[in-house]
Amino acid sequence: MTKFLLFALIAWLIIKLLKRQQRPNPPPAEKTDDMVACAVCAVHIPKSEAISSQTLFYCSEAHFLARNKQGESALGKFTP
Numbered sequence: 001m002t003k004f005l006l007f008a009l010i011a012w013l014i015i016k017l018l019k020r021q022q023r024p025n026p027p028p029a030e031k032t033d034d035m036v037a038c039a040v041c042a043v044h045i046p047k048s049e050a051i052s053s054q055t056l057f058y059c060s061e062a063h064f065l066a067r068n069k070q071g072e073s074a075l076g077k078f079t080p
Contacts, residue, residue, distance in 0.1 A: 033047055034046070036057040037057065038050070038057060038060075038063055039056040039057060039058055039067055040058060040059075040066060041059065041063060045057075051063075
């Protein structure tokens with residue numbers, strides 16, 4: 001009886017070790033982007049999608065133009 005319990009314990013340990021080795025590695029953490037608030041409506045958007053003008057950020061070209069009544073296009077003012 002003791003030999004059977006010892007054998008069962010060893011088999012259980014081997015199975016446990018094999019299962020541990022077969023676990024896939026967790027996926028790498030995604031790089032998160034800083035969030036910024038639109039200077040007009042305060043909606044938070046990723047900095048990479050915002051239109052920037054000096055230190056202010058905008059969620060759309062319409063808000064950029066509304067705030068900067070100059071009428072110039074905001075295209076090309078996207079921050080990487």
